[in-house]
């Protein structure tokens with residue numbers, strides 16, 4: 373059976389044979405389908421890239437129908453159970469689990485790069501009063517690049533690797549600075565002897581001069597959440613990273629662009645939207661009416677639905693378990709009851725069942741973050757910190773791919789035909 377697709381252009385009666393590889397045809401092969409010799413040829417129209425593979429990748433595998441997520445072949449459940457965020461970050465970037473000495477060296481590199489340049493602190497003074505921490509984080513990623521002009525040399529693998537270390541290592545400090553600066557609190561630099569997640573909690577929650585030891589259960593829960601958010605193949609923010617990076621932009625600017633894409637409520641901003649929704653619903657008895665309003669088209673059930681998962685998001689399942697452990701320490705988040713009831717009703721409701729809408733990663737993560745004392749508008753920041761690993765892994769993969777070119781989609785022009793300019797007094 374030949375691996376080809378034969379198509380007939382009924383405008384001309386001509387047939388064409390397109391090669392099929394990996395269940396894919398090359399959109400560029402459609403160009404040979406043309407009516408006259410000078411035509412540009414047929415294009416594929418796919419406005420949200422819902423059925424277009426834009427790269428070949430070895431990083432993350434998702435089977436959305438079966439609810440499977442793997443980084444470099446390793447099931448997310450095993451990584452969440454047995455790995456740490458830094459080990460997972462190495463795996464995502466490098467492709468293999470690190471040996472003991474590789475992990476030691478990587479941990480040391482992150483440790484050595486974890487303090488942002490001193491002048492970055494001043495950046496936060498220049499923002500509006502009480503800025504949204506995601507806006508501040510996006511600005512600080514861009515600003516960070518100005519301290520490392522070598523980062524423009526993206527063709528040198530050693531230079532690239534240094535920036536990867538700096539961005540992952542400094543993301544927690546930038547995030548903590550963004551949160552503290554808005555409250556007028558003094559910035560707390562990282563401390564010796566704490567883990568990646570522990571140091572973030574310290575920089576965010578410690579009072580200078582007082583001892584602060586992160587609760588080990590909460591520290592581990594945060595580390596697991598970081599593992600779950602490390603990568604998720606070609607989503608909106610990763611595409612932004614690859615798209616901006618394809619013009620050979622430095623990684624700081626590309627990460628700022630990716631973070632901006634993440635900020636939106638349909639992407640990483642959904643965890644914040646979930647909490648606002650749960651607060652808005654307010655009590656268990658209001659859940660059925662809320663579900664009815666969603667069915668009537670009055671807003672969405674935030675934290676439900678996914679472009680790829682058409683069954684339970686495996687990350688949501690893990691987060692539900694972690695939530696129980698966190699609530700043992702913090703006390704139960706009262707909104708949990710509302711979330712569980714929303715899930716119970718939605719999973720039996722025709723509207724949600726027929727559209728295959730299940731809880732996604734954001735449905736329960738916000739409940740944990742709130743119980744741990746993070747303000748609601750920090751939630752997307754908590755997503756961005758570990759996702760730097762995925763963005764940078766995807767960027768590195770893109771730069772090594774011989775097929776990489778600057779991203780430049782086509783359009784179907786549907787605007788006005790040629791017309792002559794009319795001076796303003798004649799309009």
Ligand code: ACO
Pocket residue numbers: 637638639640642666671672673674675676677678679680727729732733734
């Ligand atoms: N609540 C109610 N209805 C929904 C929801 C939802 N959360 N999600 C999808 N639908 C409905 C749509 O109205 C549509 O119905 P229709 O066929 O009658 O018009 C159908 O399901 C398909 O929805 P689309 O918008 O076409 O699905 P798409 O794949 O484009 O969107 C998305 C995916 C953006 C995640 C969507 O499900 C959504 O808005 N969810 C809520 C926001 C959210 O939780 N985002 C986080 C995603 S995970 C992440 O980014 C980390």
